[in-house]
Each structure stands twice: as structure tokens, then as C-alpha cells.
Amino acid sequence: MKYLSLILILVFISCENKKDILLPKSNSSIVKDIQDHSPIYIFFETKGKDTIAEVNRKNSIISTNWILNIDKRLPLRLVIPEVMKLQQKKREEKAHKNEAAQNYYSYADTIGKNMAFIPFTEVYYKMAKPKSGTVVFFNKNNEIWVNNVAVKKEELANYLNTFGIDKQSKTTLCFDKNMKYGSYIQNKIFIRSLNFSKSELTPIIFNQEFVY
Structure with a gap:
């Protein structure tokens, strides 16, 4: 149960502070393991009464598989525009482009008690x-x-x-x-x-x- 809790709440630690991401959850795994990947985080933040999607892609490398770790509480109206920007950047890259590199959303498989991933490389929003x-x-x-x-x-x-x-x-x-x-x-x-x-x-x- 402790391990599952750690999966459901992904902890991001940087030099400045520690932030939590509440991952989506499901009872099945589409993809269980991804090699050669870069993490990208979209955090749930609030400013007054406003909800904000804060993106951190400092560790993203164009030629790798991208894993987007996104807080489940965020509405799509804030998430998808940020995803579209990331997709555009990767699709337009020429110098370091890797045709085999994919994009995935992460989530928690509550039955298998593991991190799981769903591809969205070919999705156009x-x-x-x-x-x-x-x-x-x-x-x-x-x-x-x-x-x-x-x-x-x-x-x-x-x-x-x-x-x-x-x-x-x-x-x-x-x-x-x-x-x-x-x-x-x-x-x-x-x-x-x-x-x-x-x-x-x-x-x-x-x-x-x-x-x-």
C-alpha cells in the first residue's frame, strides 16, 4: 500500500523546492516500461482563485521518449494547450530529431501497483x-x-x-x-x-x- 501511495503521488524534487503531482489512476497498464526517456511535469498550482498549469521541461531531451507527468486535478482547458506546445516543439525539431521517439502520458495502475503509460505521439489536438x-x-x-x-x-x-x-x-x-x-x-x-x-x-x- 505504501508503494502504491508513492505512485499515486509523484514527488518532484528540485533545488528550489519539492512539489507533488497527483497522477491519474486506472486498473490496467497500456505500456509498463519505457527506456531512454525524459520526464516533463505539469503541476497543479493556484493563484488566488485561479488554477494554473505550471510546466517544467528542464530535463527534456528532444531525441528521447517524453513522459508527461500531469496532475489529475487540472482541467483540459489548461492542460491541452501546454501539450500542444510541447508536441509542436518536438515535431518541428530538425537537428536532433529521432523518428522512433514517442510521447506518453503517465498514470498509476492500481491493480498492478505500477507506473503505466499511454502513448499519444500521433494525436493531433x-x-x-x-x-x-x-x-x-x-x-x-x-x-x-x-x-x-x-x-x-x-x-x-x-x-x-x-x-x-x-x-x-x-x-x-x-x-x-x-x-x-x-x-x-x-x-x-x-x-x-x-x-x-x-x-x-x-x-x-x-x-x-x-x-x-
């Missing part, structure tokens, strides 16, 4: 509503809506598999900008666990996400 296509929207209360129709979590895969999706119409994942980052990670893990019978769903649903 937009802080806006999609203009067309099939919209799968997760609101801040973890309710799921597909084109404004409420769908139960356990029925989502079957609903999308039987939904009349035009192959020319994109299916996109969308998230409430006020959703907590911890819930976002749990939803991403849930989406990865689904089985889609329609081949056009799989590549699209993972590679583009809208936050609004």
Missing part, C-alpha cells in the same frame, strides 16, 4: 468543435454523446459499429474543456479497450481529438 463528421463527445460528468444522442459507456462500441457512418465522414473524439485530466486519461484507456468492427473507425478515432 484542436481547441475547437469539429465542423463535420460523427462526434463522440465525453462531457465533464463522463457522460457520452454521439451526435447529440446519449449513449451508455458499455454500449458505445456496439453503437458505433452499427451506426450509419459514411466512410467519407470522419469520426472524432471530443472532450469537455472543463473535464479533469484524470478523467480524460481514464476515458482514453477506455476507448483503447473497445473493439471496432468497422476498419474506418480505428485510425481516425485515435489520431485527432477536439477539446471545447
